[in-house]
Amino acid sequence: MNIHESAENYLETILILSQKLPVVRSVDVATELNFKKSSVSVAMKNLRENNYITVTNDGWIYLTDSGKEIAEMIYERHKFLSSWLEHLGVDSKIAAEDACKMEHIISKDSFEAIKKHVTFK
Amino acid sequence: MNIHESAENYLETILILSQKLPVVRSVDVATELNFKKSSVSVAMKNLRENNYITVTNDGWIYLTDSGKEIAEMIYERHKFLSSWLEHLGVDSKIAAEDACKMEHIISKDSFEAIKKHVTFK
DNA sequence: TTCAATTGTTAGTATATTCTAACTTCCATT
DNA sequence: AATGGAAGTTAGAATATACTAACAATTGAA
Numbered sequence: 432m433n434i435h436e437s438a439e440n441y442l443e444t445i446l447i448l449s450q451k452l453p454v455v456r457s458v459d460v461a462t463e464l465n466f467k468k469s470s471v472s473v474a475m476k477n478l479r480e481n482n483y484i485t486v487t488n489d490g491w492i493y494l495t496d497s498g499k500e501i502a503e504m505i506y507e508r509h510k511f512l513s514s515w516l517e518h519l520g521v522d523s524k525i526a527a528e529d530a531c532k533m534e535h536i537i538s539k540d541s542f543e544a545i546k547k548h549v550t551f552k
Numbered sequence: 553m554n555i556h557e558s559a560e561n562y563l564e565t566i567l568i569l570s571q572k573l574p575v576v577r578s579v580d581v582a583t584e585l586n587f588k589k590s591s592v593s594v595a596m597k598n599l600r601e602n603n604y605i606t607v608t609n610d611g612w613i614y615l616t617d618s619g620k621e622i623a624e625m626i627y628e629r630h631k632f633l634s635s636w637l638e639h640l641g642v643d644s645k646i647a648a649e650d651a652c653k654m655e656h657i658i659s660k661d662s663f664e665a666i667k668k669h670v671t672f673k
Numbered sequence: 674t675t676c677a678a679t680t681g682t683t684a685g686t687a688t689a690t691t692c693t694a695a696c697t698t699c700c701a702t703t
Numbered sequence: 704a705a706t707g708g709a710a711g712t713t714a715g716a717a718t719a720t721a722c723t724a725a726c727a728a729t730t731g732a733a
Contacts, residue, residue, distance in 0.1 A: 435689070435690090436689095436690095437689070437690060437691090456710075456711095457710075457711065458709080458710055458711080466691070466692090467691075467692060467693080468710070468711065468712090469691085469692075469693080469694090469711085469712075469713080470690075470691050470692070471711090472710095472711055472712055472713085473690090473691090473712085473713090474690090474691095475711095476712090490710070490711075516662050516665065516666075519662075519665035519666065519668075519669045520665050520669075521659075521661050521662050521665045522661065525659050525661050525662065526662065528659065529657070529658055529659050529662045532657040532658075533654060533657065533658065536650070536653040536654065536657065537650055537653075537654065538642075538646050538649065538650050540642050540643065540646050541637050541640075541642050541646065541647065541650045544637065544640035544641050544642045545637075545640065547640075548640045548641075549670075556719070556720090557719095557720095558719075558720060558721090577680075577681090578680075578681065579679080579680060579681080587721070587722090588721075588722060588723080589680070589681065589682090590681085590682075590683080590721085590722075590723080590724090591720080591721050591722070592681090593680095593681055593682055593683085594682085594683090594720090594721090595720090595721095596681095597682090611680075611681075
């Protein structure tokens with residue numbers, strides 16, 4: 432099973448929540464993403480089975496090393512792309528939405544090229 | 553039915569092929585996209601039912617005004633984004649692949665902002 | 674004219690993703 | 704102890720998208 436956009440998004444969300452909350456639970460992810468908890472439950476099962484997260488008996492979710500690697504990569508892209516779009520004058524909500532889609536589809540090469548050549552702030 | 557990424561891609565492909573070929577048929581689209589003709593057949597049926605294309609008795613496909621509008625918008629994005637990425641040093645094949653994904657997901661606002669602020673060539 | 678290739682269609686399959694609905698657990702408060 | 708809420712799970716539905724398989728129609732060449 433390849434990692435898909437949806438999985439990347441869940442991993443990124445877990446990373447972000449782990450910086451805001453003492454522990455991250457399934458229901459926190461559902462609230463953050465505006466998804467139903469059943470959807471998150473199934474998604475967490477997949478992430479667990481593919482070793483991107485571990486879940487304690489209390490339902491606390493932690494990223495594994497490989498999960499963290501993906502989450503951090505995606506989150507870095509998100510921060511860079513949304514700041515850049517905002518800097519170009521795009522409304523911050525729209526900038527965030529677009530970054531949220533671009534971050535998953537862009538190649539490593541293109542992202543690095545943009546990061547290298549585009550300067551702002 | 554909203555227009556989705558897949559439909560946008562078919563419309564763009566029809567536009568591109570119409571500039572290269574005397575007439576565009578279903579099989580030409582299939583060849584160009586490396587899809588099976590059954591997939592294209594179903595897709596063309598949808599585009600027809602939603603008034604984005606017309607198809608003659610001979611199977612010749614033409615964009616309607618609304619189809620052309622979308623196709624041209626997407627194709628303009630494609631050309632701009634792929635040239636820009638190439639200009640940044642990204643391999644042309646990768647630049648084209650990335651442009652092909654970005655062109656569908658980016659908002660009008662962000663595209664206009666990038667086009668306005670990013671200069672090259 | 675008969676056979677094969679080309680084109681197009683339909684039906685059914687597969688995958689990714691999220692949803693609704695119906696439980697189950699567990700815990701706390703009355 | 705009983706009730707109710709919060710969290711999590713499972714089964715089944717829905718949608719978008721492309722695929723395989725089987726078949727129909729047309730055309731060109733042997």
